[in-house]
Amino acid sequence: MLRSLLLTLLLATPAAAQNLDSLLARMTLEEKLGQLNLLSANGQASPQQMQLVRAGKLGGLFNVIGAENTTPVQRIAVTDSRLKIPLLFGLDVIHGYRTIFPIPLGEASSFDPDAAEATARAAGQEAAAFGINWTYAPMVDIARDPRWGRIAEGSGEDPYLGSLMAAARVRGFQQSIFATAKHFAGYGAAEAGREYNETEISQRTMREVYLPPFKAAVDAGVASLMSAFNDIAGVPASGNAWLTDTVLRREWGFKGFVVSDWTSVAELINHGVAGSQAEAGRRALTAGVDMDMQSSIYVDSLAALVRSNRIPIRVVDSAVMRILRAKQRLGLFRDPYRARTAPANPELRATARRVAGESIVLLKNEPAGRGAACCAPTLPLAKSGTIAVIGPLADNKEEPLGPWHTQGQAADVVTVLQGIMSKVPAATQVVYAQGAGMEDTSTAGFAAALAAARQAKVAVLVLGERGDMSGEAASRSSLGLPGVQQELLEAIAATGTPVVLVLMNGRPLILEWASDHVPAIVETWFLGVEAGNATADVLFGDVNPSGRLPVTFPRVLGQVPLYYNHRNTGRPPDVHNKYSSKYLDVPVTPRYPFGFGLSYTTFAYGNLKLSPARARASDTVTAIVTVTNSGSREGTEVVQLYVRDEVGSVSRPVRELKAFRRVTLKPGESRAIDLRVALRDLWFYGLDMKPVVEPGTFRVYVGPNSAEGLEASFECIP
Ligand code: BGC
Numbered sequence: 001m002l003r004s005l006l007l008t009l010l011l012a013t014p015a016a017a018q019n020l021d022s023l024l025a026r027m028t029l030e031e032k033l034g035q036l037n038l039l040s041a042n043g044q045a046s047p048q049q050m051q052l053v054r055a056g057k058l059g060g061l062f063n064v065i066g067a068e069n070t071t072p073v074q075r076i077a078v079t080d081s082r083l084k085i086p087l088l089f090g091l092d093v094i095h096g097y098r099t100i101f102p103i104p105l106g107e108a109s110s111f112d113p114d115a116a117e118a119t120a121r122a123a124g125q126e127a128a129a130f131g132i133n134w135t136y137a138p139m140v141d142i143a144r145d146p147r148w149g150r151i152a153e154g155s156g157e158d159p160y161l162g163s164l165m166a167a168a169r170v171r172g173f174q175q176s177i178f179a180t181a182k183h184f185a186g187y188g189a190a191e192a193g194r195e196y197n198e199t200e201i202s203q204r205t206m207r208e209v210y211l212p213p214f215k216a217a218v219d220a221g222v223a224s225l226m227s228a229f230n231d232i233a234g235v236p237a238s239g240n241a242w243l244t245d246t247v248l249r250r251e252w253g254f255k256g257f258v259v260s261d262w263t264s265v266a267e268l269i270n271h272g273v274a275g276s277q278a279e280a281g282r283r284a285l286t287a288g289v290d291m292d293m294q295s296s297i298y299v300d301s302l303a304a305l306v307r308s309n310r311i312p313i314r315v316v317d318s319a320v321m322r323i324l325r326a327k328q329r330l331g332l333f334r335d336p337y338r339a340r341t342a343p344a345n346p347e348l349r350a351t352a353r354r355v356a357g358e359s360i361v362l363l364k365n366e367p368a369g370r371g372a373a374c375c376a377p378t379l380p381l382a383k384s385g386t387i388a389v390i391g392p393l394a395d396n397k398e399e400p401l402g403p404w405h406t407q408g409q410a411a412d413v414v415t416v417l418q419g420i421m422s423k424v425p426a427a428t429q430v431v432y433a434q435g436a437g438m439e440d441t442s443t444a445g446f447a448a449a450l451a452a453a454r455q456a457k458v459a460v461l462v463l464g465e466r467g468d469m470s471g472e473a474a475s476r477s478s479l480g481l482p483g484v485q486q487e488l489l490e491a492i493a494a495t496g497t498p499v500v501l502v503l504m505n506g507r508p509l510i511l512e513w514a515s516d517h518v519p520a521i522v523e524t525w526f527l528g529v530e531a532g533n534a535t536a537d538v539l540f541g542d543v544n545p546s547g548r549l550p551v552t553f554p555r556v557l558g559q560v561p562l563y564y565n566h567r568n569t570g571r572p573p574d575v576h577n578k579y580s581s582k583y584l585d586v587p588v589t590p591r592y593p594f595g596f597g598l599s600y601t602t603f604a605y606g607n608l609k610l611s612p613a614r615a616r617a618s619d620t621v622t623a624i625v626t627v628t629n630s631g632s633r634e635g636t637e638v639v640q641l642y643v644r645d646e647v648g649s650v651s652r653p654v655r656e657l658k659a660f661r662r663v664t665l666k667p668g669e670s671r672a673i674d675l676r677v678a679l680r681d682l683w684f685y686g687l688d689m690k691p692v693v694e695p696g697t698f699r700v701y702v703g704p705n706s707a708e709g710l711e712a713s714f715e716c717i718p
Pocket of ligand 1: 472
């Protein structure tokens with residue numbers, strides 16, 4: 001017993017660590033700076049990059065595609081370079097490697113962290129089989145402005161949902177490769193939604209809204225963080241010691257490493273906080289950015305500064321040790337090539353279809369108001385009769401892959417048209433007409449689309465954005481349907497044939513006309529390779545939609561930024577009072593609130609009880625609510641719990657999501673659902689900028705979304 005304990009201790013302690021110390025001791029300054037250097041390849045390492053590897057001047061490469069390309073360059077690192085230190089191989093595996101899953105914003109609509117963990121695990125395993133050992137995901141930026149294209153890559157506007165999704169994705173990826181929580185921090189607050197723009201974030205908002213998902217990723221053991229492009233009130237995130245040292249390392253105890261974003265070290269010059277490359281490098285490295293992506297500044301320009309003591313060698317050593325420790329933790333010293341097998345394709349596709357189904361949000365479903373079917377909701381569709389399938393995205397194989405599709409291939413995608421055709425019996429006639437291209441200005445294709453609609457009992461219109469209209473460098477100043485798609489929608493609706501609008505998009509769109517005139521609207525985001533099957537599953541009711549919006553849909557662009565967890569103001573909106581916080585020309589409410597989504601059944605809430613009614617800050621309050629499936633189909637409800645701290649030393653949001661649960665109920669079934677809130681999770685930054693849970697009354701809302709719900713309160717006692 002004692003012997004085995006001793007053996008365990010011996011194995012667990014410093015042998016490995018000592019190796020790294022002695023390795024560090026053997027490194028020249030150039031080799032140390034080399035470990036901090038990260039370059040992008042173009043599918044394969046170039047001869048110059050191979051030479052850098054041989055000379056020990058590269059710590060990792062990204063965008064090397066396929067094990068046939070990673071293996072030879074890794075061989076150079078571990079056999080030809082003087083110290084034989086293996087390389088990291090990075091890639092943006094954002095929502096799939098070859099098998100593309102829903103975009104993260106779509107997947108967040110599932111309110112199902114297990115689903116996010118499952119797709120991240122599968123994506124990581126698939127990427128690992130192709131030589132990748134490090135992904136630049138999850139993107140955990142909170143985004144409150146739909147103009148910003150990168151909203152597609154994150155989990156939306158809510159820090160609680162965002163934190164659960166961040167942790168789940170880290171756990172999933174890190175079963176086989178390293179993850180990177182990005183972009184640290186505040187990137188999503190780009191002013192006016194304009195990509196790479198400056199941000200003005202108070203420390204309180206930073207800590208309460210933007211940082212929690214990063215903290216959750218760190219707590220889940222994420223290996224690395226990526227420093228962002230933006231500045232925060234003048235201090236660029238890639239040269240921001242408060243973020244990357246004070247908060248990340250000292251407060252949170254992060255032991256991994258920080259990689260810059262693409263040339264964000266060099267961009268400190270454009271930001272105007274460094275006058276030269278060397279100064280930019282010094283600023284970033286001393287702030288705590290360990291690895292320089294793509295600027296080559298650390299390796300090319302910092303040695304002289306270290307030799308003249310303008311950068312202390314211990315700063316370099318700490319950064320190098322973080323990289324070496326990461327390589328050790330990943331097992332690269334033992335197993336640099338990491339030959340892995342990908343999960344079987346049917347398994348990957350089954351996961352893709354299931355999670356895509358969960359990610360779909362039913363925004364509207366009313367009777368189409370014609371003939372005998374006047375009173376039934378438009379969806380789900382019967383599998384009989386003639387169905388018109390129309391629109392530039394209806395039979396499109398490219399766009400469902402979304403903005404970051406790595407090795408995803410259009411050929412792998414099932415389109416909505418294909419999904420519908422494979423679902424209905426041969427006797428059902430499916431008539432397809434494209435109607436218009438994505439951004440056409442011509443209406444020449446309308447005639448065929450109108451003819452298709454006129455002969456059908458229902459027209460399924462598949463409209464939205466191109467995949468690359470969201471993601472990086474894809475800000476939009478208007479959030480309508482591009483090209484003549486809106487005209488196409490109106491023309492088809494004018495035929496009188498009931499319309500089902502199926503949307504593909506990477507951000508909230510402005511849907512005023514459609515919401516007022518179209519009986520059924522289905523938000524599918526970009527669902528990946530199984531888009532068509534998952535959409536058809538929902539359209540025909542084989543899957544009952546259960547997705548909920550992770551982001552607010554405004555009525556008009558002028559309301560942006562619009563998010564549910566805002567503060568009350570001194571003059572909250574009041575339609576009877578001109579001098580209250582509102583607009584003259586549009587309501588302050590969103591078109592579809594955060595947390596909203598319909599089902600083919602209905603749910604009723606009753607008997608909300610909180611216990612205890614009085615609790616201390618160290619206690620947990622349990623809310624019990626009875627949820628009843630009051631409709632006629634089995635369905636899944638996302639029961640959501642929001643809290644409002646009624647009186648605080650600092651004004652608190654009108655609601656904050658603090659718990660939710662997916663619950664599947666049979667028709668007529670009632671179940672008591674309990675949701676727990678630990679009072680310590682009700683912290684905020686007090687007047688002294690320290691986290692505090694203040695005594696007082698907390699209002700609790702439990703219901704189907706952020707705008708409805710039963711109410712009760714409890715007291716937090718000192
Ligand atoms: C993006 C990052 C990405 C990196 C590497 C940058 O332009 O902002 O999110 O990880 O490129 O591809």
